Amino acid sequence: MSAAPDVVKLKICMAGEAMVGKTSLIRRFVLDEYDDRYTATLGTKITKKRMAMVHPEDGRALDVDLILWDIMGTPTLRDLLKEAYYHGAQAILGVADLTRRDTLGELDSWSRSIREVTGEIPTYVVLNKADLTGEREIDEAAIGDHCHARGWPWSYTSARTGEGVERAFQGIVGLVLARV
Amino acid sequence: MPRPTRPETSVLVRERLEKDANDLDALFVLAAMRTQAGKMDEGLSVLDRVLMMDPSYPGAWFFKEKLHKMRGEPDQAETAHVRGEAAEL
Numbered sequence A: 001m002s003a004a005p006d007v008v009k010l011k012i013c014m015a016g017e018a019m020v021g022k023t024s025l026i027r028r029f030v031l032d033e034y035d036d037r038y039t040a041t042l043g044t045k046i047t048k049k050r051m052a053m054v055h056p057e058d059g060r061a062l063d064v065d066l067i068l069w070d071i072m073g074t075p076t077l078r079d080l081l082k083e084a085y086y087h088g089a090q091a092i093l094g095v096a097d098l099t100r101r102d103t104l105g106e107l108d109s110w111s112r113s114i115r116e117v118t119g120e121i122p123t124y125v126v127l128n129k130a131d132l133t134g135e136r137e138i139d140e141a142a143i144g145d146h147c148h149a150r151g152w153p154w155s156y157t158s159a160r161t162g163e164g165v166e167r168a169f170q171g172i173v174g175l176v177l178a179r180v
Numbered sequence B: 001m002p003r004p005t006r007p008e009t010s011v012l013v014r015e016r017l018e019k020d021a022n023d024l025d026a027l028f029v030l031a032a033m034r035t036q037a038g039k040m041d042e043g044l045s046v047l048d049r050v051l052m053m054d055p056s057y058p059g060a061w062f063f064k065e066k067l068h069k070m071r072g073e074p075d076q077a078e079t080a081h082v083r084g085e086a087a088e089l
Helices: A022-031 A082-086 A107-118 A140-150 A165-177 B009-019 B024-036 B040-053 B060-070 B074-087
Strands: A006-015 A044-054 A061-071 A091-097 A123-128 A154-156
Touching (some): A022 A044, A022 A123, A022 A165, A044 A165, A061 A165, A082 B060, A091 A165, A154 A165, B024 B060, B060 B074
Parallel strands (some): A091 A123
16 A cells, blocks of 8 residues: 655745736636636635645655635735735745736746745746737747746746646646755 | 726725625735825724634734834734744644
C-alpha cells in the first residue's frame, strides 16, 4: 500500500489592476466556469482548492491545499491594507491584461507592496485575455523583456476559454514547492 | 468605444451598504477608507464592528494591528497580531 501524499498548505495572492481578470481566473480554475458580466471585487475573497502535485525536486506525491486570495485591484488602498492581505503569503500570481499595456508595468507596484510584507517570494505572471487577439497592446518581446528582467516566469491565459489557466496555477505552485 | 471602467470604490461601498448594512466586505473597505481620510477612530470603530460579526474575517486582525501601531498602542497591536495568527491557522 502506498503512503498517503504529504499535504502542503499554500497561500497565494492574486495581484494586479482592476478588471484584468483575477476573479475570473480563479472561477475558471476552481469551478471551470466563466461569467461575462463584470463584478468588481470589494475587499478580498478567499477560495480554496486541493491540487495533486508532484514535488519538482524529489518526485514525492503531494496534496497542495491552495488558499487563493483574490484582492480588489484598488491601488489607492493597497499600501494601507498590505499587511492585512499579504501577511503569510507564499507566492504572487500577478495578472496583466494583454489588451491594456499599463497593466503589465503596474505589476511592479503590486509586487513591491507585497514583498514589503512577505520578503522575497516567487512571482508568476499571467497575461490574461489571450482570446482577444485583435485587441492586444503588448507584444511577446515586451512581455519577455519585462518578466525576464525581474526573474518572473510567465504565460498566457484566457479565463473566458480556459486556455492556459491550469498551467498557470501549476506553474506558481511548482515555483513554491521548489523552495519547500 | 470607451473601455468599461471599475466603479469608484466609495460608490461600491455605498451601494453595498444600502442593500445590506452588515455587508462585511463593504464595512472592511469602509474602515480602510475612513482611516485613509484621516478618521482613524472611525476606521477602527468600523473595523471592530466587522470583527464582532466575523472574528475570522480575512486580514481584519492584521489591519487592526496596523491601526493600533499607527495610534501608538503597542499592547493592543500585539493582541491583534496574536488573534490574527490564530485566525489564519
